[in-house]
Amino acid sequence: MLIVQKYGGTSLANAARIHSAARRVTGLAQQGAHVIVVVSAQGDTTDELITKAEFVNLRGSAREMDMCLCVGEQLSAALMAMAIGALGFPAVSLTGWQAGLQTDSVHGNARITGLGNDRIRKELDKGNIVVVTGFQGINQNNDITTLGRGGSDTTAVALAAFLQADLCQIFTDVDGVYDRDPRVYPGATRFGRLPYDKMLRLIEGGAQVLHDRSVEMARDHQIPIEVLSSFTGAPGTIVGP
Ligand code: ASP
Numbered sequence: 001m002l003i004v005q006k007y008g009g010t011s012l013a014n015a016a017r018i019h020s021a022a023r024r025v026t027g028l029a030q031q032g033a034h035v036i037v038v039v040s041a042q043g044d045t046t047d048e049l050i051t052k053a054e055f056v057n058l059r060g061s062a063r064e065m066d067m068c069l070c071v072g073e074q075l076s077a078a079l080m081a082m083a084i085g086a087l088g089f090p091a092v093s094l095t096g097w098q099a100g101l102q103t104d105s106v107h108g109n110a111r112i113t114g115l116g117n118d119r120i121r122k123e124l125d126k127g128n129i130v131v132v133t134g135f136q137g138i139n140q141n142n143d144i145t146t147l148g149r150g151g152s153d154t155t156a157v158a159l160a161a162f163l164q165a166d167l168c169q170i171f172t173d174v175d176g177v178y179d180r181d182p183r184v185y186p187g188a189t190r191f192g193r194l195p196y197d198k199m200l201r202l203i204e205g206g207a208q209v210l211h212d213r214s215v216e217m218a219r220d221h222q223i224p225i226e227v228l229s230s231f232t233g234a235p236g237t238i239v240g241p
Pocket residue numbers: 008009040041046047072134135148149150151152153
């Protein structure tokens with residue numbers, strides 16, 4: 001059984017939340033599953049990195065912006081691997097390029113094109129829980145690219161597709177997909193299941209719970225995605241065929 005779990009920025013915002021995510025991950029490993037963990041940058045880190053860059057140069061090149069923005073996820077990945085280690089489980093963190101995530105060259109909005117090595121598979125075979133930075137890869141020149149805001153979801157779905165995972169879970173700060181933003185509209189209704197096309201229409205209408213390309217990729221590879229809360233762990237919304 002291979003499971004990909006992605007944790008968003010709110011779910012990793014501080015040490016306590018990282019530990020709580022790590023406990024969820026190791027719980028699965030304890031049951032015998034192979035686990036790949038995809039992480040976003042903590043809290044508002046990506047926004048802060050953009051601000052830092054803009055203080056230096058309002059029009060820094062897209063290549064250097066990617067070099068700057070990718071560090072948020074790298075920090076999260078290292079911290080997550082350490083938290084898993086603290087629970088007594090072997091873990092290794094990998095950047096997008098170490099994991100072989102190849103993309104096109106559109107800096108700031110790159111598309112994943114393939115998985116160029118078998119590093120993740122090898123680390124899983126060694127018994128490691130593999131933590132991969134979301135939101136980034138490398139292009140043909142070995143330059144770092146990022147996938148566009150919210151792109152860590154797409155990293156998770158891409159890995160689930162390339163490595164034929166049994167399940168792809170996206171842990172976030174809401175307990176599923178709603179017809180309206182539940183943080184703004186208390187009367188919003190939650191979906192138990194949702195077809196890919198309907199999810200894409202919600203995203204077109206402004207829903208931010210999933211990155212659009214993650215849903216397209218899931219549809220193209222027929223991967224079901226479960227969107228659920230990292231705070232409760234209760235069953236969420238299945239976005240699927
Ligand atoms: N950290 C990136 C962002 O804030 C990617 C992600 O979280 O999915 O957009």
